[in-house]
Amino acid sequence: MSLEKLTRDLISIDSVTGDEDKIVAYIEGYLKEEGYSNNIELHDGGLVVGNSTERSVIALVGHVDTVPISDEQENINNTEIIYGRGAVDMKSGLAVMIRTIINSQDKNIIGIFYKGEEGLKEHNGLETLFPKINQKFNISLGIIFEPTNNEAQLGCQGVLNAELSIRGLEAHSARPWLGDNAVYKSIPLLEDLKNLKPEPIYVDELEYKEVVTVTTITGGTAKNVIPGEVICGINYRFSPDKTTEDAVKNLTNLLSGYGDLLIHDFAESAHPNRKDEIVQKFINITGVKVEPKQAWTDVARFTSAGIPALNFGPGNPDLAHKANEHLAIQDINDCFSLVQQFIKEEA
């Protein structure tokens, strides 16, 4: 089966986060039908395929879930471009993984197909799978098939989510001068964050852009009451030169003057490890462009366990989660060829 057909088939299977059993079963069945004879293990967190050996292995890693399908999702019929939810993130990457695994059964390659990446951190399938995989296999490199335009996008940003509460004083809305409108008190925060330019941070000569954004705002309890509190949801993307602790300090320094800051949740950043031998080999063998990953990915889980990892996959990441999500079939074929080049020499 062609990569194109496989990608289209994978897109046609609904697999919104929490509803991944069908696609996991499809991948398992497909591998068997296509004559894959190494171990296939089904876990709660997803599928792990490949034999355990003394030698080190390369892990091909992909999440099988998508974000929910938009009402306006475009599914345009086109012979050179594939449209649809997951086209970019990351059914096309899964197709490359699956065909690579089948074509290279004799190589030291394993595949990890996990659930729940697009949802809450605590429901991410790799959370439970990773310790088992790490114990069973000696992984030399993790390749995360997130969309990267077939660039090696190294490391990843960390994420900090916080809530900033700004307090005012409630009053009857017919006499607003008796209160202190918390919505209006949020203006200086909004103004300052709006004017905050993305801060370039260089790690391994890669430029990561740190950004702090108000992503949600909620205030007021009733139509006829001057609001006594506004809560701004703050999303901070910090670069791989910082630990989560550094990031908490930064955000606290930046925001505590505006209100009460409550750190909500976080995900660690990952160092690009550009000088790692195997990362350099990947870059040299494939000849792909090297870029920073301007987002968080599960590359962080490998990096924090001391395993080199990189993001590499077909499709434009800017189109992920969009109603017009699409990619060129050529992009999938190119990705596959580049992975074969690397595996031929390294696995």
Place this chain on the structure above:
Amino acid sequence: MSLEKLTRDLISIDSVTGDEDKIVAYIEGYLKEEGYSNNIELHDGGLVVGNSTERSVIALVGHVDTVPISDEQENINNTEIIYGRGAVDMKSGLAVMIRTIINSQDKNIIGIFYKGEEGLKEHNGLETLFPKINQKFNISLGIIFEPTNNEAQLGCQGVLNAELSIRGLEAHSARPWLGDNAVYKSIPLLEDLKNLKPEPIYVDELEYKEVVTVTTITGGTAKNVIPGEVICGINYRFSPDKTTEDAVKNLTNLLSGYGDLLIHDFAESAHPNRKDEIVQKFINITGVKVEPKQAWTDVARFTSAGIPALNFGPGNPDLAHKANEHLAIQDINDCFSLVQQFIKEEA
């Protein structure tokens, strides 16, 4: 029973909007026990008491419900001051109404005790009661016992509630430059409304202050998405010189440049009718201070039916709905005396 004791008893009965049956039954029972022998009619909307005659009647009007009791509600023990939810709005006013009705059974007075004033307009008990009352009685004056510090607070402001939607463009929060943050796009609106001074409007030489306020704000769908829409709830208090239609025009002119305006609901204003003969008599006989009503009250329902009405009751309206809601017992006794003076001459 003293006005003080009656007020304290009324406060002790929970009667949050939607749960008024107990207090209605108490008032009905109290009137009978105290020897009230005129008609008492129980309707879904509340209680109507008094006999229908050829002569015109004065309607004493009060809502029996309160807003919900705050966790921090103060119920301080004090011999000169009464604390508690409803102390001001308007259990003390109800007490004055009840004792007046009992003391003046032979006068042309009716009492209207209605449900649901503090809730949604469509659940206001007077909505269903008013047409029946208006058909049965020839009302010459409605006295609404809302707290007014024992001033004659004339007319009332109208209310317009609207939603203003400001649109941006969604994007991944790691790359905010690909989107257009709708929360930040709301800043000019918030800034301009914050700086909008209350506009004084004079009607019958009374100064009403028109105000436009953002009372609620909601924006953003997820922690990791640049928000594509923010909705601001707008509350406009317009003066008695304007119809609701005028107010819609005003608000549209003021706000349509900032986003899409949707008018949600409204309540009409009421003219002060200061020059009405019976309103002038009330002012002359009682000698009370005359002020504008800087809020909406059910006086509007009487005014729009062509019946003169005014707001008059014990307690500071600024303490209504507050956790420290309280008033002096002297205030209740003074209110009662002033009402007796008026009734002696006019009912």
